Amino acid sequence: MSQKTLNLGILAHVDAGKTTLTERLLYETGVIDAVGSVDAGTTQTDSLTLERQRGITIRSAVASFALEDVHVNLIDTPGHPDFIAEVERVLSVLDGAVLVISAVEGVQPQTRILMRALQRLRIPTLMFINKIDRKGAGDERVLMAIAERLTTAVVPMGGARELGTRAASFTLSGEDDPGFLSRVAEVLAERDDGILAAYVEDESRVPYQQLREELAAQTKRALVHPVFFGSAITGAGVEPLMAGMAELLPASEGDPDGPVSGTVFKIERGASGEKIAYVRMFSGTIRTRDRLHFGRDLQDKVTAIAVFERGPAVQRPSVPAGAVGQLWGLGEVQTGDRIGQTGSGGAQHQFPPPTLESVVVARNRGDRERLRIALAQLAEQDPLINVRQDDTRQEISVSLYGEVQKEVIQATLADEFGLDVTFRETTPIYIERPIGTGEAIEILRAESNPFLATIGLVIDPAPDGSGIEFRLHVDPRTVPLYLYKTVESFTEHMGQYVRETLREGLFGWQVTDCVVTMTKCTYSVPDGPPSRRGPLSTAADFRKLTPLVLMQALERARTAVCEPIVRVSIETPSDTVGAVLASVARLGGVLEPLSLLGDLSTIETVMPATRAHDLQRRLPALTGGEGVLESDFDGYRPVSSTASIRRQSAQPPGVHDAPRATSYP
Ligand SMILES: Nc1nc2c(ncn2[C@@H]2O[C@H](COP(=O)(O)OP(=O)(O)OP(=O)(O)O)[C@@H](O)[C@H]2O)c(=O)[nH]1
Ligand SMILES: [Mg+2]
Numbered sequence: 001m002s003q004k005t006l007n008l009g010i011l012a013h014v015d016a017g018k019t020t021l022t023e024r025l026l027y028e029t030g031v032i033d034a035v036g037s038v039d040a041g042t043t044q045t046d047s048l049t050l051e052r053q054r055g056i057t058i059r060s061a062v063a064s065f066a067l068e069d070v071h072v073n074l075i076d077t078p079g080h081p082d083f084i085a086e087v088e089r090v091l092s093v094l095d096g097a098v099l100v101i102s103a104v105e106g107v108q109p110q111t112r113i114l115m116r117a118l119q120r121l122r123i124p125t126l127m128f129i130n131k132i133d134r135k136g137a138g139d140e141r142v143l144m145a146i147a148e149r150l151t152t153a154v155v156p157m158g159g160a161r162e163l164g165t166r167a168a169s170f171t172l173s174g175e176d177d178p179g180f181l182s183r184v185a186e187v188l189a190e191r192d193d194g195i196l197a198a199y200v201e202d203e204s205r206v207p208y209q210q211l212r213e214e215l216a217a218q219t220k221r222a223l224v225h226p227v228f229f230g231s232a233i234t235g236a237g238v239e240p241l242m243a244g245m246a247e248l249l250p251a252s253e254g255d256p257d258g259p260v261s262g263t264v265f266k267i268e269r270g271a272s273g274e275k276i277a278y279v280r281m282f283s284g285t286i287r288t289r290d291r292l293h294f295g296r297d298l299q300d301k302v303t304a305i306a307v308f309e310r311g312p313a314v315q316r317p318s319v320p321a322g323a324v325g326q327l328w329g330l331g332e333v334q335t336g337d338r339i340g341q342t343g344s345g346g347a348q349h350q351f352p353p354p355t356l357e358s359v360v361v362a363r364n365r366g367d368r369e370r371l372r373i374a375l376a377q378l379a380e381q382d383p384l385i386n387v388r389q390d391d392t393r394q395e396i397s398v399s400l401y402g403e404v405q406k407e408v409i410q411a412t413l414a415d416e417f418g419l420d421v422t423f424r425e426t427t428p429i430y431i432e433r434p435i436g437t438g439e440a441i442e443i444l445r446a447e448s449n450p451f452l453a454t455i456g457l458v459i460d461p462a463p464d465g466s467g468i469e470f471r472l473h474v475d476p477r478t479v480p481l482y483l484y485k486t487v488e489s490f491t492e493h494m495g496q497y498v499r500e501t502l503r504e505g506l507f508g509w510q511v512t513d514c515v516v517t518m519t520k521c522t523y524s525v526p527d528g529p530p531s532r533r534g535p536l537s538t539a540a541d542f543r544k545l546t547p548l549v550l551m552q553a554l555e556r557a558r559t560a561v562c563e564p565i566v567r568v569s570i571e572t573p574s575d576t577v578g579a580v581l582a583s584v585a586r587l588g589g590v591l592e593p594l595s596l597l598g599d600l601s602t603i604e605t606v607m608p609a610t611r612a613h614d615l616q617r618r619l620p621a622l623t624g625g626e627g628v629l630e631s632d633f634d635g636y637r638p639v640s641s642t643a644s645i646r647r648q649s650a651q652p653p654g655v656h657d658a659p660r661a662t663s664y665p
Contacts, residue, residue: 004070004251005322007280009090011118012100013108014079017130019046019057021100021232022076028238029065031311044311045076050411058408059381060086060266062278062324064308067246073308073324075265081110081630082405084351085384089265089335091117091350093280093324096124096249098241103129103137103163103229107145109569109630115150117350122222124249128241132160132168133231139163143227153224155187155215157244160229160237170229170237175208188214191223220250254321260284260292260340267335267381270328275380277327279319279339286327286339287318294330295337303329334380352633354384354399355564355609358406359424360413361395367419372396374417378409385409399429402631403616428563428610430645431636432505433513434461438557440549444522451545452537453480456520457498459553462513464635468502470495471517480523483539493539494518497546506559508647516550561645562636564609570619572627574601579622587611606634 010018023043027035036042041052045061057078064073075094077087097118101111118125129142139160146154158172158180173180185206189196195214198206218224226248230237266278279286286292286302293299306313306326319325327333362371372389375396379385386399400406406423413419441456442449462469472479472491484490498516505511523537568589572580577594580603584591589605607615612631619627639645 005073005095006067006070006245006249006251007073007075007093007095007322007324008245008249009075009077009087009094009097009123010100011077011087011097011114012079013102013105013110013114014056014081016079016100016102016105016108016111017232018079018100019043019076021098021128021130021238022063022074024232024235024238025074025242026063026065026311028235028242029067029310031063031065049415050408056080056404058083058086060090062266062308062313063311064324065310067242070246070251071309072245079110080404081113081632082401082403082408084113084401085354085382087114088117088350091121091123093263093265094123095252096126096245098245099125099127099225101127101129101142101146103132103139103142103160104134106138106142107149109632112149113351113632119151119222120350124220124222125225126219126241126244126248127154127225127227128237129160129227129229130232132163132170132229132236133166133234135164137163137168139229146227151225153187153190154227155184155224156227156229158229158240166234168231168234168236170240172240181206181208181211184211184215187224188218191218216248219248252322254281254283256283256285256320256322258283258321260286260290262286262339264294264333264335264337264339267333268326269377274328275331275333277330277333277337278324279327280324281319281321283321284340285318285320286325292327292330292339293341294333294339298332300330300332302327335383353429354386354401355429355566355633356400356402356426356613357388357397357429358400358426359395359397360409360421361424363420363422368394370417371413371419371421374413374419378412400426403613426610426613428608430507430509430561430563430639430647431513432507432509432511432559432561433464433636433638434459434511434554434557435560436461436557438553438555439519440552440556441520442545442549444524449545451541451548452524452535453541453545454520454522455542455545455549456518457546457549457553458517458519459550459557460515460517461557462515464513466513468499468512469515470498471515473517473519474521478521478523480521480537480542483523483537483542494542494546497543498550501547501550502554504647506554507561507645509561509645511554511559516553560638562638563645565606565634565637566609566612566631567634568605568607568612568615568629568631570603570605570615570627570629571600572603572619572623574599576623576627577601577603580619580627583615583618583622587615589615608637609633 010022012018019038022045023036026032026044038055044063046052046057051058060075060077062073062075075090077090131137158170160170162168185199189199219226226244228237228241261283262279262281264277264279268276270276288302288305291299291301305316305319307316307319308324313326362368375387379387388397410421413421437460439458444454476487479487479490502511584605588611589607592604595602616629619629
């Protein structure tokens with residue numbers, strides 16, 4: 001077993017060249033004989049009809065190839081912000097990443113968002129400055145932008161020549177380049193005292209081999225980021241990048257004989273509609289016919305396995321730690337599920353949730369049931385679609401990131417399910433935040449209390465963006481350990497009941513940014529003969545009493561309904577600026593100073609997410625199809641009136657129509 005595996009993500013702003021680079025890597029490593037093109041719709045990883053038609057990536061896709069002794073599973077991700085959820089799910093399965101940056105456009109909004117997430121998760125990352133062959137390509141300019149807007153912990157690994165021409169090339173720097181040596185030593189010395197001491201004494205005395213090893217070590221710890229230049233179209237710089245992947249990124253670890261642990265990061269339907277789960281294995285080995293535990297207390301038997309080897313996946317009897325494989329037979333598995341262990345997993349969200357929702361209507365009334373089933377299938381591939389059914393109005397709504405995602409859902413329903421649908425007006429997904437402190441208690445055997453338990457809860461507001469925190473503040477002796485085994489387990493379960501309750505607040509929206517503290521707890525035990533008062537409390541008593549107490553506390557705290565706000569940046573031909581500005585003003589955007597850059601101008605503004613959505617739809621007409629709008633979630637802001645923003649048909653907690661919830665926001 002000398003073969004090492006590297007699970008590698010390719011990430012970038014939309015159109016930076018991820019799919020083209022993937023194609024080039026597959027070609028250079030001999031997996032494919034001819035390079036496909038995004039523009040002709042012939043690449044390996046943009047395989048969906050819609051991706052080929054539109055020339056953008058919608059779903060992440062896996063392809064694999066060999067680099068020296070390293071087996072690489074490459075995951076090509078979508079760059080469009082409407083599909084950020086795809087990237088989020090991939091992040092948790094990576095050993096390393098390549099962040100692609102266009103040499104022409106430079107650092108773009110999504111580049112920043114992705115780099116921040118990579119840094120938070122400490123994922124070792126190389127940068128590839130792509131498109132050096134295109135007119136307008138820069139090198140120093142892009143490096144400056146990286147230093148200013150991403151990180152200063154970068155090491156350019158060489159230099160580009162004849163930028164902006166088909167002949168553009170990249171040469172690696174080496175031992176004979178004093179500028180390179182001192183740059184490397186300088187960056188490494190900031191994070192390593194040994195190098196620092198040697199370097200201060202005499203720059204030239206740090207042996208090249210030592211520098212190289214330290215560079216690899218620091219890159220593998222995600223402390224520094226080597227930068228390569230090249231062109232995915234001409235192939236320039238791609239070989240040095242490949243060598244960099246093998247040398248500077250860490251291979252996956254994990255014991256194939258350990259307990260089974262893996263993460264499902266993608267779900268696909270096979271030719272006959274069967275479910276295929278993509279799993280990254282962290283530990284243990286899964287074999288055909290194994291019975292696996294996953295999600296929240298589910299289990300099922302694996303009927304077939306395929307493992308990525310060189311190019312597409314091939315049928316195999318098992319998939320070991322470190323590898324990526326496809327599993328058949330797990331009927332209820334969902335994207336994001338952990339395999340080998342059950343529970344919510346508590347995966348932290350790296351990116352903001354969708355902020356919009358829209359009612360989907362089948363044009364043909366008879367298709368309603370089929371639409372419901374189709375949307376449930378889409379939601380299991382993409383849990384953030386979050387299908388919600390309104391039983392009284394007989395309507396189904398889905399959560400949305402934006403206009404492009406909406407078009408994709410519409411086209412997918414048409415292509416894959418033969419369903420013709422339209423969308424109603426897009427509305428915001430509001431949240432509720434507690435305004436003050438609220439406290440409530442239900443006491444065991446009190447008349448108002450239908451359950452066998454005492455629960456006292458206090459809810460307090462917490463800082464914006466902090467989510468929901470649950471704290472246990474009771475005497476541990478009052479915790480029903482015969483039900484929950486440990487205090488930690490009781491805390492975890494109570495936290496879960498609390499989160500479930502807070503999915504719908506006083507106005508029907510998710511309640512967040514609060515701390516809920518349990519201040520009182522009692523359970524009932526039978527006294528035994530002769531006085532046989534009351535049976536034993538059960539877990540159901542705690543589960544059912546929590547929402548009663550918590551909603552009372554919430555009513556006392558009161559809540560403010562808040563709407564999602566986005567920061568919008570519009571790039572448009574300068575002669576259309578007037579029209580765009582007028583539209584922005586009508587939509588209530590707060591304008592910031594305008595930057596004019598020759599023929600193109602950039603307008604920045606902050607506005608409610610729904611307004612940005614309207615603007616996005618009007619933009620083509622306003623700008624002759626030339627305007628590009630990018631929006632970046634900017635938090636929630638209280639709305640002034642709460643009269644019209646009660647969520648339609650708030651359902652009782654837990655009766656959401658999505659197959660099941662995988663985690664709580
Ligand atoms: N000149 C030039 N064009 C490139 C290069 N790489 C990609 N392109 C072009 O840029 C466009 C976008 O390329 P893609 O590979 O689809 O970019 P992507 O990052 O995968 O895009 P999304 O997946 O939609 O985010 C296509 O028209 C490519 O032909 C390059 O190195 N040079
Ligand atoms: Mg792509």
